[in-house]
Amino acid sequence: MTASEDAHLAELCGRMEELATPSRVFVAAGRFTEQDPDLPELAVRIRALLAEAAKDQAWRRFLPAYAPPPVPGVCAALEPLEAAEAAPFLTTLATVDLVWPSHRHRSAGSAARAADRVVALLGPEGSWWTNHDASCGAVNGLTPLFDSLLAGTDGRHYAVALQIADD
Known part of the structure; x- marks a missing residue:
C-alpha cells in the first residue's frame, strides 16, 4: 500500500x-484482502462484527449460544x-437508540x-447495504435482539456499523 492508501484506510477506521459507543454501536472498517470482493466478502466482515458484539460483556448473557448467520444468510x-441515504442512516444508527428513540448515544x-x-x-460509487427494507420499514434481524446494520464498500475498503438493543 502507498502512503496515500494507508492514510485513506487510517481515516476510514x-x-x-467516532461512531462507536460502548456496548451499543459496534463498528468495523478495513481493506479487503480478496481480489474483486463482492457482497459475500462483505458478509464475512459483517459476521465478524456480529460475533464481536455477541462476545461483549453486556450482551453475552442475552446471546449465550448465538452464532452469526452463515454468509448466505447474512446476504x-x-x-x-x-x-x-447512507450518511443520514449511519448518523441515525450511531445516535438514536433502537428501543428508546428519545435516548441519544452521541451528539x-x-x-x-x-x-x-x-x-x-467510500466514494459516490460505493455500495451500501442494510438489514432494513426501505419499502416497508421491516428489519431482517441478524441477531435475536433488536439490531440495525449498515455496511458499505468501495470494492477495496469496507465499513460496517451495528447497533444492538434489548428491552
Whole structure:
C-alpha cells in the first residue's frame, strides 16, 4: 500500500471509531484482502462484527449460544441502500437508540460529520447495504435482539456499523 492508501484506510477506521459507543454501536472498517470482493466478502466482515458484539460483556448473557448467520444468510438479510441515504442512516444508527428513540448515544452533529466523511471516503460509487427494507420499514434481524446494520464498500475498503438493543 502507498502512503496515500494507508492514510485513506487510517481515516476510514478513525471516522468509524467516532461512531462507536460502548456496548451499543459496534463498528468495523478495513481493506479487503480478496481480489474483486463482492457482497459475500462483505458478509464475512459483517459476521465478524456480529460475533464481536455477541462476545461483549453486556450482551453475552442475552446471546449465550448465538452464532452469526452463515454468509448466505447474512446476504439474504441485506437490502441495498442508495448512497445518498447512507450518511443520514449511519448518523441515525450511531445516535438514536433502537428501543428508546428519545435516548441519544452521541451528539448528532459529531456523528453526522463522521458519517458524511465515511461515505465520502467510500466514494459516490460505493455500495451500501442494510438489514432494513426501505419499502416497508421491516428489519431482517441478524441477531435475536433488536439490531440495525449498515455496511458499505468501495470494492477495496469496507465499513460496517451495528447497533444492538434489548428491552
